[in-house]
Amino acid sequence: MNIVDIIHSALAQRKTRFAFELLPPLKGDGMEGISAAIDPLMAFDPAYINVTFHREGIKQTVRADGSTEWHVVRRRPGTVGISAAIQKKYGVETVPHLICGGLSKYDIEDALIDMDFLGLHNVLALRGDKSQNERRFMPHPQGHAHATDLVRQIAGMNRGEFVDGEVEECHHSRFSIGVAGYPETHEEAASPEEDIRHLKAKIDAGADYIVTQLFYDNSRFFDFVTRCRAAGIGVPIIPGIKPLSTVRHLELLPRTFGCRIPEELAREVEAHRDDKAAVRQIGTEWAIAQSRELIAAGVPVLHYYPMGKAENIIEIARTVF
Numbered sequence: 001m002n003i004v005d006i007i008h009s010a011l012a013q014r015k016t017r018f019a020f021e022l023l024p025p026l027k028g029d030g031m032e033g034i035s036a037a038i039d040p041l042m043a044f045d046p047a048y049i050n051v052t053f054h055r056e057g058i059k060q061t062v063r064a065d066g067s068t069e070w071h072v073v074r075r076r077p078g079t080v081g082i083s084a085a086i087q088k089k090y091g092v093e094t095v096p097h098l099i100c101g102g103l104s105k106y107d108i109e110d111a112l113i114d115m116d117f118l119g120l121h122n123v124l125a126l127r128g129d130k131s132q133n134e135r136r137f138m139p140h141p142q143g144h145a146h147a148t149d150l151v152r153q154i155a156g157m158n159r160g161e162f163v164d165g166e167v168e169e170c171h172h173s174r175f176s177i178g179v180a181g182y183p184e185t186h187e188e189a190a191s192p193e194e195d196i197r198h199l200k201a202k203i204d205a206g207a208d209y210i211v212t213q214l215f216y217d218n219s220r221f222f223d224f225v226t227r228c229r230a231a232g233i234g235v236p237i238i239p240g241i242k243p244l245s246t247v248r249h250l251e252l253l254p255r256t257f258g259c260r261i262p263e264e265l266a267r268e269v270e271a272h273r274d275d276k277a278a279v280r281q282i283g284t285e286w287a288i289a290q291s292r293e294l295i296a297a298g299v300p301v302l303h304y305y306p307m308g309k310a311e312n313i314i315e316i317a318r319t320v321f
Helices: 003-013 032-044 079-090 105-117 147-158 192-205 218-230 249-257 263-271 276-296 311-320
Strands: 017-022 049-051 057-062 068-073 094-099 122-126 176-181 209-214 237-241 301-304
Touching: 003 176, 003 209, 003 301, 017 032, 032 079, 032 311, 049 079, 079 094, 079 105, 094 105, 094 147, 105 147, 122 147, 147 176, 147 192, 176 192, 192 218, 209 218, 209 249, 218 237, 218 276, 237 276, 249 263, 263 276, 276 301, 276 311, 301 311
Parallel strands: 017 049, 017 301, 049 094, 094 122, 122 176, 176 209, 209 237, 237 301
Antiparallel strands: 057 068
16 A cells, blocks of 8 residues: 555544654664564554665764774665565565665666565655765766655656656556655755745655654644645645654754754753663653644654664553554
């Protein structure tokens, strides 16, 4: 079943569904870690499971003598294969991410053909982050600079249009396309209004639904939805939730994801900064309160970001679902 159909079914039944995201294992690792992460979450009947896509990156390290060392960041390959294995083993719709970074249009087309053969009919289309050695995002010379163009290519394949031209008689794919939205505005957008215009362009190109970046103030999500609707964006909007779990997150999450930590949450975490268990519980309880308010507002799905650690997600799901 396509994700957009699952979303509309949840809306019709007025029942919020649970969903979560997984990191592929590091190169050389097997499925054991993936299964260990998924197994305890199956009790909450996930609507779908997302699997991220990580490109190879370059990391800069400055030595004590002031010289610079560059090294390749370990890759997490296998997004499509892992997605197919998960979908077959658990019978849950699985959504591989597909990014522009490092891929040509032909690479993207081949990946989509593989997904279609494997029965993966859902995809989350993203531009992807710039590499750590890039001052700005650099697309593949034969690739896409923007997620809108990636969405357009996927939607075109659904119509039988390929990179080298239209194929009149062919098996048409039927991908349901998700895209990312930013309640607190993408860091590269000139303004919130421009960010919404770019999001509208992705929807007009063929995207079926939106999954948001993480946030900690629900009022920002509700305002984002209002602004989207005013701009003519009518597709479902799925909120993304990640529980804060360490003191370091107070600095790391805003810097990495462009989200703001509410003063009340930051103050409570700082007051318990020397107690790791207490900090983790504070973040979990905040996410529970967020989830309950969003469920009361009638969102069709809550999309959680475990970031490789599912214990707090289990506690949240056990409490609210």
